[in-house]
Amino acid sequence: MTLAPEAVVPLLRGRFGRPYLYEERCESTQLLLAADAPEGAVAVCDFQSAGRGRLGRRWEAPRGTALQLSVLLRPPADRRPAELTLVAALALAETLEEVAQVPAAIKWPNDVLVGERKVAGILGETRGEAVVLGVGLNVEQTEEELPPRTRQPPTSLRVATGHSFDRAALLASLLDRLEPRYDAWVDDGLAALRDELDARDFLRGRIVRVGELRGRAVEIGADGNLVLESGGERHAVVGGEVTYEA
Ligand code: BTN
DSSP: OOOSHHHHGGGOOSSTTSSEEEEEEESOGGGSSOTTSOTTOEEEEEEESSOBOGGGOBOOOOTTTEEEEEEEEOOOTTSOGGGHHHHHHHHHHHHIIIIIOOOOEEETTTEEEETTEEEEEEEEEEETTEEEEEEEEEOSOOGGGSOOOOSSOBOOHHHHHSOOOOHHHHHHHHHHHHHHHHHHHHHHGGGGGHHHHHHHBSSTTSEEEETTEEEEEEEEOTTSOEEEEETTEEEEEOSSOEEEOO
16 A cells, blocks of 8 residues: 555645655655755655664665654754654554554653564654654564564564554554644643553563663653662663663
8 A cells, every 4th residue: 555645645634744755765764854844744755775763773674564754843942852752652652552453552762562562663863953753663564574573572563463554544643643742742741641651651660771770660751751760769761772671
């Protein structure tokens, strides 16, 4: 099923996705949006030759199997752009539950999990005062087509459910949910999304490790940091690779 404008634009209901840029193949959708593009501009590719992941990693998916998009946002100067990965993760988790009927959790700071396996990742990059928010969602990959198993094994909607999904419908639904979530965050920060984030916080209560630090994940703080309790003290973790103990 195509993600060309004629399949997607008629499904759009809000201001996100306008303009909608589609290329069958690109280096990375993160590179397609000009810094002066209007807020809500979206770029989508069916195949990325140099898809980017977090922490300098690559993001790879066979042609036409994943939903790969970038959205240009212009958050106000008093908001922390890093929090946007959580805003997008929430919108994505809700989309998965609605469209694919699978329970979805957020693994701080940027992963969406289905059944403890990573189905999607989010990458925020700043461009001056704008933020390009990239979303990669594994949709149609078979088990063999997924990236090699890592500490957080990957999955796709197809592997998780046994069904195929219309990527255009998933995309429209995601943009439809992201827009009000983003607007609420612009107005009130993460406080506006507190309850939903808590309910989907995969790490909460687990023993986790980030760098040298090992402790119990308490919550995602109001500023988007991960709060850990270790040795009777609370620590705010700003970023990095988080692993957890089963
Ligand atoms: C991660 O899990 O490390 C983040 C992955 C983000 C991948 C998406 S796919 C669309 C957009 N374009 C990219 O090059 N990366 C993001």
